[in-house]
Amino acid sequence: MRKQAAEQLSEYLSGQGLKSTRQRDDVLNAFVSAGRHLSAEELYLLVKKSNPGIGYATVYRTLKLLAEAGLADERRFEDGFTRYEYNASDGHHDHLICTRCGKIIEFENERIEQLQQDVARKNRFKVQSHKLELYGLCSDCQGQRK
Amino acid sequence: MRKQAAEQLSEYLSGQGLKSTRQRDDVLNAFVSAGRHLSAEELYLLVKKSNPGIGYATVYRTLKLLAEAGLADERRFEDGFTRYEYNASDGHHDHLICTRCGKIIEFENERIEQLQQDVARKNRFKVQSHKLELYGLCSDCQGQRK
DNA sequence: TTGATATTGAAATCCGTTTTCAATATGACC
DNA sequence: GGTCATATTGAAAACGGATTTCAATATCAA
Incomplete structure (x- = not known):
């Protein structure tokens, strides 16, 4: 049972x-209730709503802290900046990323994971x-023009 | 037959x-003969040997150019900076990356690619x-202590 | 050879992230 | 509750890889 x-x-x-601290609680609350795959910037803007005085650096620092505490996972996609994802401890998953609208879809595939292990073993x-x-x-973006 | x-x-x-230009030739030569997975910095140091006057910016610019020309592939691993890989046009491959010594091993697995397509289709x-x-x-690093 | 323009190197700039630092808040101990 | 060592904060500066600016230079079609 998860804490x-x-x-x-x-x-x-x-x-x-x-x-x-108040700040750490605020960051955690915003992070948990916001959903997934937030950049530090996005989270900063969210936290500001409940705590306008929050500092940029505090959000960055707290995000690192949450990662250390196992509450957040750090991920770097190709768009350049780091995003954080809540609660990855309930199983690994991978991502489909829309290059047009930025939507991120998660998926799991046990068979792929097995094949990865096979590849690793061979090497x-x-x-x-x-x-x-x-x-x-x-699917939403396939019909659209640039 | 490849050009x-x-x-x-x-x-x-x-x-x-x-x-x-001379600079573009020099960068290309160094890039091709050096092997794979070079960062711009590494390539800059290499090119300097044959052309000490080469500028940092030129290496960056030429690397982007090679990517556009289809001669190089841009890749970002977790270590933060961009690396370039020569000649990926002869088939896609993926990577095993040693977190201790930095070694990069390439592999291909057709079955995994198929399963990825299945996942995509479902979504x-x-x-x-x-x-x-x-x-x-x-394998070299598994026995070693930190 | 000329002339329009693409390219270069050095330095400045960009931008996400991290660090510095003085002021402030926290919490263990009394 | 009060004290005090120290962890934390916000603002601003610094960091670091990558990109852009700009005046000087090289390229190449005519």
Whole structure:
């Protein structure tokens, strides 16, 4: 059974001798309720709604913290900047990314994962993590012109 | 039958109304003979050997040009900066990347590609390109301590 | 050879991210 | 509650890879 996000964070904080703050709570709340694949910038704008005084740097720092605490996953797609995804601990998944509208669709495919392991084994390679991204046009964008 | 790199570049240049220059030749030569997965910085240092006056910006610009001409592929791994790979036009491949020593092993797996197409089809998604990277430890690095 | 224009190198700039630093907040201890 | 060491904050500066600017230079069609 998965812990509540707030609880998971405070356990991590106290375990590391770190402190709870209003800002960290605000960032976590915005992050959890916003959904997935947020850039730091996007999250910053969201957090500002509940806490207009929040600083840019604090959002960046807290995002790193959430990643360390296991609450967020850092991902870099081809658009250049880092995005964060909530709660990847309930199983790995990969992404379909629309190059026109930016929509991100998640998927899982056990068979592909197995084949990856086969490839790794043949190369005597021990996999720690992997990344599979399919770039293209989502159904909404296929009919559209540029 | 694949064209020579130099020929392919000059065809692209004249086709676009661009000019041949000593610098472009030097960058191309260094790029082709150096092997794969070079960062702009690495290539810059290489080109300097044959043309010490070469500028940083020229290497960046030429690398972009080679990518447009179809001679190079741009790739971003997790280490932050862009690398270029020669001659990907003879078939797609993916990468095993050692997180300890940085070694990059290429592989192809037709079955995985098929399964990716299946996933895309199910999501009514039209794939333009994809990226599959397995991060982990190569055989040389598995026995080593940090 | 000429002349329009593409290209170059150096330096400035860009932009996402990280770090610095002085002011402030937190929380363990009394 | 009060004290105090120290973690945290926001603003601004710094960072680092990549790109752009600009005046000087090279290219190439005529």
